[in-house]
Structures are given as C-alpha cells and as structure tokens.
Amino acid sequence: MNINNHSSLKKLLLRKNFLLNGLKKNDHEIFNKARFIREVQNQLKILYRKDELIKCPIHLAIGQELPAVILNSRLKKEDDVYCHHRSHAHFLSKTNQLNKLFCELLGKSQGANKGFAGSQDISYAKKKFYAGAIVTGGVGIAVGSAFASKLQNKNNISVAVFGEGASHQGLFWESINFSVIKNIPIIFFCENNKYATYSDYKENFKSESLSSIASSFGITTLITNTFDYNDLKSKILKSIAIARKGKPIFIEILTYRYSPHVGPDDDTKAGYRNSSEINFWKSHDLLDLYINKYLKINYNNKFNEKIIKNYNIAKKLKFKKVKNWHTLNFSDEYLPLFKKIKISKKLKLNNRYQKLFTPNPY
Amino acid sequence: MKKIYSYAEAINSGLDYILKKIPNSVIVGQGVDRPGGVFGTTDGLIGKYSNKRVIDFPICESLMTSSAIGMANRKLRPILVHQRIDFAMYSFDALFNWIATWRFKSGGTSTLPLVIRAIIGRGWGQGPQHSKPLYPLLSGIPGIKLVMPTTPFDAKGILIASALSNDPVIIIEHRSLYGLKEEIPVDGYAVELDHERIRNIGEKLTIACIGDASNLILKIIEKNRNLKNKIELIDLVGIYPLTITKIVKSLKKTKKLIIIESCWDSLGVGHKILNKIIKECNEKKIKLEKEPMLIGLPESHIPTSHYNENQFYLDENILLKAIRKKL
Numbered sequence: 001m002n003i004n005n006h007s008s009l010k011k012l013l014l015r016k017n018f019l020l021n022g023l024k025k026n027d028h029e030i031f032n033k034a035r036f037i038r039e040v041q042n043q044l045k046i047l048y049r050k051d052e053l054i055k056c057p058i059h060l061a062i063g064q065e066l067p068a069v070i071l072n073s074r075l076k077k078e079d080d081v082y083c084h085h086r087s088h089a090h091f092l093s094k095t096n097q098l099n100k101l102f103c104e105l106l107g108k109s110q111g112a113n114k115g116f117a118g119s120q121d122i123s124y125a126k127k128k129f130y131a132g133a134i135v136t137g138g139v140g141i142a143v144g145s146a147f148a149s150k151l152q153n154k155n156n157i158s159v160a161v162f163g164e165g166a167s168h169q170g171l172f173w174e175s176i177n178f179s180v181i182k183n184i185p186i187i188f189f190c191e192n193n194k195y196a197t198y199s200d201y202k203e204n205f206k207s208e209s210l211s212s213i214a215s216s217f218g219i220t221t222l223i224t225n226t227f228d229y230n231d232l233k234s235k236i237l238k239s240i241a242i243a244r245k246g247k248p249i250f251i252e253i254l255t256y257r258y259s260p261h262v263g264p265d266d267d268t269k270a271g272y273r274n275s276s277e278i279n280f281w282k283s284h285d286l287l288d289l290y291i292n293k294y295l296k297i298n299y300n301n302k303f304n305e306k307i308i309k310n311y312n313i314a315k316k317l318k319f320k321k322v323k324n325w326h327t328l329n330f331s332d333e334y335l336p337l338f339k340k341i342k343i344s345k346k347l348k349l350n351n352r353y354q355k356l357f358t359p360n361p362y
Numbered sequence: 363m364k365k366i367y368s369y370a371e372a373i374n375s376g377l378d379y380i381l382k383k384i385p386n387s388v389i390v391g392q393g394v395d396r397p398g399g400v401f402g403t404t405d406g407l408i409g410k411y412s413n414k415r416v417i418d419f420p421i422c423e424s425l426m427t428s429s430a431i432g433m434a435n436r437k438l439r440p441i442l443v444h445q446r447i448d449f450a451m452y453s454f455d456a457l458f459n460w461i462a463t464w465r466f467k468s469g470g471t472s473t474l475p476l477v478i479r480a481i482i483g484r485g486w487g488q489g490p491q492h493s494k495p496l497y498p499l500l501s502g503i504p505g506i507k508l509v510m511p512t513t514p515f516d517a518k519g520i521l522i523a524s525a526l527s528n529d530p531v532i533i534i535e536h537r538s539l540y541g542l543k544e545e546i547p548v549d550g551y552a553v554e555l556d557h558e559r560i561r562n563i564g565e566k567l568t569i570a571c572i573g574d575a576s577n578l579i580l581k582i583i584e585k586n587r588n589l590k591n592k593i594e595l596i597d598l599v600g601i602y603p604l605t606i607t608k609i610v611k612s613l614k615k616t617k618k619l620i621i622i623e624s625c626w627d628s629l630g631v632g633h634k635i636l637n638k639i640i641k642e643c644n645e646k647k648i649k650l651e652k653e654p655m656l657i658g659l660p661e662s663h664i665p666t667s668h669y670n671e672n673q674f675y676l677d678e679n680i681l682l683k684a685i686r687k688k689l
Contacts, residue, residue, distance in 0.1 A: 080436070114469030121463075125472040130435070134459050140425050141460065144432025144440075151388065151414050151438065158432065171455070174425035181420070329466050329504040330603075331473045333528040337383055338552050 004209035005201070006194045009225050009254050013284050018228045020286070020293055027233070030073055031290045034065040037089050038287055039303040040098065041065075044088075044105075045264040047311060054105045056118035059086040060259035064191055066226050066286060067253050068093040070236045071159065071189065078154075080128045080145045082138035083161040084191075085120035086257075087131035090161055095127040098307070102314035109320035116328070135162055136169035139188070143175045146186035150246065157185040157243040164210055164252075165196025173217070179248035180218045187243045188214070188250040193257045198272040214250045225254035227284045256281035363548045370540040372514035373403040373479075376521035377441070379550040381411045384439055387525060390417045390430065391443035391479075400443050401481070401540050427453030427478070431460055434476040441525060446488075447480040447496050447534065461530050462505035477524045478532045482624075484574070484675070485538040489666030495573065495625040495659065497534045501602045502634070508602040509555050510534040512574050514544040516599055519553030526552060534601075536574040536624070556600035558608040566592040567689050568612040570639075572601065572631060573624025575676060582678055582685070592689060601631060610642050618688050619654040622676070627658035652688055657681070 003009050023031075041060045048054050061068075064086070072093035075081070083090040091101060097112060104111030104122050111117075112124045120133035132138045142160035149156040166172055167190075179186050190210060194201055207213050211221040220242060224235040235251060242249040258278055260267035268275055282288070291299055322328065367375060380387050394404040395418045408416040419426045423444060430440040444450035450457075457478075464474045480500075483493040501508045507529055511520040517535070524531035561576055562583060569579055576597045583589050594612045598604070613619060619639065623632040636654055643650065657676065665671055 080432070082432075111469070113467055113471070116469050117467040121467045123468055123472070125468060132460065134455060137428060137455050137460050140428025140456065141432040141435070143425065144429025144434075145436050146432070147429060148433040148436035148438045151417075151433075152386075152436070156436075171422075171424045171428060174420075174422040175428075178420065178422065178425055178429070325504075328470055330507070331465065331470075331528045333473075334523070334552075335384065335475075335526040335528070337526055337550075 003225065003254070004211060004223055006254055009227065010280070013227060017284065020229060020289055026073070027229075030066070030069050030233075031287065033093065034069045035287055035291070036303045037065045037069065037092050038062060039301060040092065040307055041088060041259065043304065043307045043311070045259070048264040051315070053315060055107070056105060056120075057262050058105065058119040058264070059262050060264070061086045061089045061257060062259035063257045063281070063285065064193060064226065064255045065089045066229070066232060067189070067191060067236060067255065070233050071240070074237055074240050075159070076156070078128065078156045080142065080156070080158040081130070081161060082142040082145070082159070083129065083131040084135045084138065084163055084166070085131065085133045086163070087119060087122050091122055091124070091129060091131065094129040095124045097124060098310050099314060100124065102311050103317065106314050107319065108314060108317045110314070110317055135166040136171045138162065139166055139175045140171050142186055143179055143184070146179065146184040146248075147182060150182070150184045155244065157187060157240070159187045159189050161189045161191065163196065164190055164192040164201055167210055168196065168204065176214055176217045176219055176250065183246065184248055185243045185246050186248045187239050188219075188248070189239075190250065190252045191255055192252055193255050195261070195272060197261050198270050200272070209252065211250065211252045219248050219250045222249065222251045223254070224251070226256070227286060229286055258282050364545045365548050366543050366545050367514050367518075368540060369514045369517050369542045370402040372518040372544070372546055373521055373535070374405055374407070375548070376518040377404060377407060378410070379522060380441065380525040381407065381415055383550060384525060386437055387439040387441060388415050388417055388433065389441050389443070390419055390426065392419055392421060392445060394418060394443060400445060401537060404443070423449050423452035424456065427456035428460070430476050430478070431456060431464070431474060434474040435472070439475045439525060441477040441479065443479040443481070445481055446483050446492050448491050448494055450478070450480045451496070457500070457506065458503060462503045465505055465529070473528045474530050475528045476530050477521070478530070479535060480532060481535045481537050483537045487666050487668045487671060488537070488664070490663040493664045497601070498625055498629050498631045500532050501631050503602070505530065506602075507531045507555055507600075508534070509600055510573060511599050512536070512539060512571070512576055512597055513559070514542060515546045516553055516557075516559060516597075518546060519551050520555065520599060522550055523552035523555055527555065531555065539574055539577070542577060553599070556603050556605040558605060559597040559599050560594070560608060561597055562590070562593055562595035564589075564591050564593040564595070564616070566616055567618045567620065567685065568594045568596065568609060568616045569620045569622065569685075570596045570598055570609050570635070571622045572598050572635065575622040575624055578676065578678065578681060579622070582682055586682070589685065593685065598635070604635065604638065606635065606639055606642060609639055610646060610648070613639070613643055613650065614646070614648050617649065617651040619650060620684060620688055621654065621656045622681070623656065623658045625658055626661045627656065628661055630658050632656045632658060655684060655688055657684055
C-alpha cells in the first residue's frame with residue numbers, strides 16, 4: 001500500500017501495529033531524548049495555567065518529537081536549522097538548552113534571546129538554531145543559507161523545518177524550484193501534522209500528497225511517518241546523507257499533534273477535529289509504545305525533577321529593565337575597512353553643476 | 363585621484379571596490395551578470411569576479427530577499443538589487459517580519475549585514491507600476507536603515523558604507539539620476555549613513571530635499587545667479603535613522619524653510635521630518651519668520667508616456683515660484 005497521506009496511513013494502522021524491535025543503544029538515546037522533550041511539554045502545559053507566568057503564545061508539539069530528535073542526532077554543529085513556530089522539540093534537540101528555553105518563555109534576560117523572542121521566535125545563534133512565527137519565511141532563509149554553503153564550498157547543510165501549512169505560500173514553491181536549479185544542500189523537512197492551524201490538508205490541496213507536487217519540480221522526495229520508527233529513522237538519515245552530498249531533498253513526515261494548535265488548553269471545541277480522532281493516533285504513539293515495552297509497569301518519570309528544577313530557577317530570576325531600545329535593533333557597527341566612516345565636508349560645496357539628464361547609455 | 367563618473371558609474375565603481383575589498387561580499391539580482399546590467403551599475407563585474415560573487419536570480423523577489431537573510435547569516439555580505447522598488451513589494455515579509463526583527467528577536471546576539479538597492483524608475487515612460495516613490499514605506503522601521511543618495515559622490519560613498527555596515531541598509535536610487543555626472547575619487551571612501559549633504563550655502567532660505575529634487579534646485583540656482591547666496595540647499599541622504607542637525611543649524615541663520623519631497627504628501631516622510639525640525643527649533647528657540655512649506659508630488663499615480671510624465675513631476679517653474687514666495 002502506498003502511504004502518502006493521513007488517510008492511507010490510518011488504513012494501514014488499522015490493520016497493523018508497528019513494533020519496536022531490534023533497538024540499538026543509539027535508538028534508546030533517541031527515545032529517551034524524545035521522552036524528555038515530551039515531558040518538558042507536558043509540564044509546560046500544566047505550568048502555563050498553574051503559574052500564569054508564561055505570558056506568550058506557546059505551540060506545543062506533543063506527538064511530533066521524534067523527527068526533531070532523529071534529525072539532530074545526525075546534524076553537525078555548523079548545520080543551520082530554520083524552524084517553524086512549534087519550536088520546542090527542535091530547539092531542545094539542536095541546542096540542549098532547557099534553562100535558556102524556560103528563561104525565554106518567562107521573559108528573563110537569561111533566555112536564549114534575553115526574553116525578547118518568546119516561544120515562537122526563539123533562536124540560538126551559537127548553535128545555529130532559528131525559529132520564526134511566520135512559517136514560510138524560514139524556508140526562504142534556509143535556501144539562502146544552503147546557497148551560501150555551496151558558494152563558499154563548505155560541507156554544511158541547511159534544514160528548513162515547516163508544517164504542511166507553509167506550502168500554501170508562493171515563497172515555498174519558489175524555494176523548492178530554486179534549490180533544484182541551483183542544486184544546493186538543503187533538507188525541506190516537512191512535518192505534516194494534517195492541520196494548517198485548523199484547516200485540513202484535504203480542504204486545501206487537490207493533490208493526494210504534498211510530496212507528489214514537490215517531486216514535479218524535480219526534487220528528490222521521501223515520505224515517512226512518526227508511527228513506524230525504523231522507516232522514520234532510515235528516511236531522515238537518508239535525507240541528511242543526500243543533502244550532505246550537496247543536493248536538495250524534500251522529506252515529508254506524516255505525523256500528528258495531540259496538543260492543541262496554540263496554548264495549553266483543549267482546542268477540539270474549534271470544531272476541526274474530535275477527541276476520538278486524537279485518541280486514534282495517540283493509541284499508536286511510539287513513545288507510549290516504547291514506555292510500555294521497555295520501561296514496563298510502575299514507570300517512574302525520572303525527568304520531572306530536572307524539568308521542575310530548571311523552571312523554578314528561571315522563575316526566580318529578576319526581570320531586567322531595557323536601557324537602550326536603539327541598540328537592541330541596531331548594532332551601528334561597521335567592518336573596520338575605514339578606521340572611521342568619514343566624509344569630506346568641503347568636497348561638494350562648489351557644485352559645479354553638470355548636465356542633469358545626461359542620457360544613460362543603458 | 364579623481365575622475366568624472368556618472369551616478370551609475372559611481373555605483374559600479376563602488377560595487378567593484380566592495381567586491382575587491384570585502385572577500386565575502388556577493389551581488390545578487392536579476393540581470394546583474396548581463397552586459398550593461400541594472401542600468402550599467404553592475405556592468406563588467408561578472409568578468410572580474412565570476413558568477414560566485416555576481417549572481418543572477420530568477421524572477422522571485424520574495425525568495426531573493428528571504429535568501430539574502432540566510433546568506434548574511436552564513437557570513438556572506440549580500441548586496442541585493444531590486445530593479446524597481448515596486449518589485450521589492452513582493453519581499454515585504456522578508457523585510458518587515460524577518461530582516462527588521464532579526465537583531466531584536468535574537469536579543470542583540472545576531473546581526474544581518476545586508477544591503478538592498480531599490481530603484482525608483484522615474485524617467486522615460488516607466489508608468490504606474492515601475493516608478494512609484496514607495497520609499498516612505500521602508501522608512502522608520504526599527505532594524506532597517508534607509509538612505510537616499512542623490513549625487514555620484516554620495517552614491518558611491520553610501521554604497522560602500524552600507525556594505526561595511528553590520529546592520530541591514532536599504533538604498534533608494536532614482537533612475538533619473540543615473541546620468542548625473544560629477545568628479546569623484548576613483549579609490550574607495552565611505553559616507554556616513556545618517557548624513558545631511560549641504561549642496562549650496564546661502565543666507566536667506568533653507569531648502570531641504572528628500573529624494574532627487576536637489577539637482578533641480580541647483581539647476582534653478584545656476585540659471586538665477588542672484589539666488590546663489592540666498593539658498594542653503596541640504597540633501598537628506600539618511601532618511602532613517604534621521605539626523606537634522608545641519609538643517610536646524612541652517613535655520614538659525616535663514617529662519618525660512620522649504621521641504622521638497624519626491625513622493626506624495628499623503629505617504630511621504632516630509633511631515634514627520636518637518637515635525638521633528640519644528641520641535642528642535644522650538645527647543646533651540648529658533649523662531650521661523652515664515653510658515654514652513656512642504657512640496658510633494660501630485661497625489662496621483664504616475665503616467666507612463668514620457669510627455670505625460672513631464673507634466674507630473676515638479677518642474678523649475680513650480681519650484682521657482684515657491685522659492686520667490688518664501689524668500
């Protein structure tokens with residue numbers, strides 16, 4: 001059966017369960033990291049309402065953790081990741097900075113962006129991670145980054161992480177086309193969670209799958225899902241290998257978020273999906289499957305203590321007053337080619353007026 | 363050494379200097395690699411610096427501007443050109459949501475050294491979709507500097523300074539100025555971005571120009587020699603951030619002000635600048651003798667045919683009348 005969208009994936013899952021067999025040490029590390037990220041998000045969901053201290057939109061990615069962890073298990077430090085607004089899983093996988101995440105969400109100056117970006121715009125330049133709240137914009141930026149690597153003969157790759165909703169914009173298809181004609185090292189990392197905010201893929205595209213549209217531009221496409229671990233891992237690693245060889249690749253990962261689009265509260269009342277749909281996908285969740293298989297009964301969540309400790313440290317920090325808004329927006333710095341940017345004041349005073357509209361030769 | 367360059371040649375010489383001196387700089391835009399590219403401003407650069415430095419781009423302005431962010435973030439220093447500012451409108455997302463906010467939302471930890479040249483296509487029948495003076499839309503956005511050089515000397519100096527700047531800079535060029543000639547240094551030099559250029563010294567009336575009008579005023583002065591010592595002509599090269607020190611200093615002497623803007627009053631930056639000038643004059647206890655005057659373009663789109671276009675723009679008669687009235 002050709003699994004290329006959520007309907008066909010659902011049919012498959014109704015017939016069979018994927019098992020977690022033959023996991024190696026590296027796979028256990030991946031699962032543990034993904035469990036940790038899920039627990040961070042579960043805790044955020046509680047703390048958001050309990051404390052009412054996180055005063056910024058948060059887009060949880062519960063259910064979508066594995067692709068981020070697998071991707072970053074194989075990326076290099078110098079590889080750029082431009083991520084969508086649902087940033088927590090990718091941020092933690094790429095940067096490993098839980099404390100900087102919490103401080104950022106709480107608006108503290110110790111945050112990844114001194115508390116000015118919040119959840120959806122968080123970035124960490126040191127580790128080459130950049131998220132943005134306007135989803136397709138990051139895709140175009142990733143293209144420029146990959147193009148720069150090629151121009152500089154560097155072996156870095158760039159990853160554009162986006163949901164299928166990003167593909168509604170013209171910029172998205174400009175990006176796919178340009179990456180093909182210039183043959184640049186980029187992964188278009190599509191986390192297709194079925195919904196662009198609240199609208200179903202099927203309402204927005206006639207084509208059965210996004211990959212098939214993308215492939216018509218001449219880009220190599222891979223399609224996988226977050227319910228079949230071995231396939232997911234092998235396809236993500238394959239996409240990295242292709243990009244590392246200097247080529248663009250489009251990987252579409254069919255996934256599902258159990259968490260709401262935004263905020264911590266149940267959003268089924270928005271009417272775009274119901275809890276039985278959520279439960280269906282949740283019943284095939286790989287992290288739950290992993291816990292059941294390997295951690296068995298009396299499961300003691302060892303992560304919570306660390307998470308709460310980090311959150312409390314961030315919570316206690318004081319807010320910092322902004323001293324200069326200008327320098328936040330402008331560096332006013334120059335490359336030191338001229339010691340001081342200067343002008344010769346006298347030069348233009350005796351304007352020997354020359355003929356104004358001399359025809360331009362071009 | 364100095365040489366007579368046209369405005370277009372001055373930009374070409376500036377780009378050449380940048381490519382020579384800043385090894386990671388690249389020039390990106392539609393047709394930058396063609397002979398006579400971008401009104402001659404990129405002519406011949408491809409032969410000297412190869413297609414890895416002088417990069418043609420498909421007709422997708424939105425991606426072009428977006429991708430420049432990625433390039434700048436990968437330690438390149440891109441200099442983009444939008445052949446018409448009207449085309450740059452496709453890149454509003456990249457400009458306002460990403461470039462402008464980049465440093466701020468990084469908490470000041472990351473900057474984007476990139477330059478965007480945008481050309482206002484005045485002259486020889488460019489019409490309503492090729493010559494709109496849309497620069498005020500790009501002015502006053504924290505995170506993006508906006509400059510508008512109007513002489514070959516400033517065009518080159520501002521371009522080089524912009525390429526050296528670690529902040530994003532948009533340079534507005536008027537196509538009508540490309541043939542304007544001036545003797546300028548052959549070697550590289552830089553001009554401050556928030557610069558006011560005094561182009562004539564006079565005692566009776568301060569004329570501040572935003573855009574390409576100052577050349578027309580000089581032409582009027584040339585023809586009416588009695589105005590030579592009366593008009594103090596100042597070009598506002600830096601539009602945002604804005605410095606008005608020289609204008610205020612000049613008003614202390616002349617006490618009369620005309621602002622001429624190459625845009626519609628309804629959209630332009632003239633009102634904002636006037637406001638700032640008045641505020642500063644009040645603070646410095648400079649009392650203006652006559653009410654300041656703001657002259658903009660007729661509030662209409664711009665006709666295509668050259669003959670109709672000539673009716674539209676400010677001409678010597680209108681300006682001379684205004685000058686006589688305020689003197």
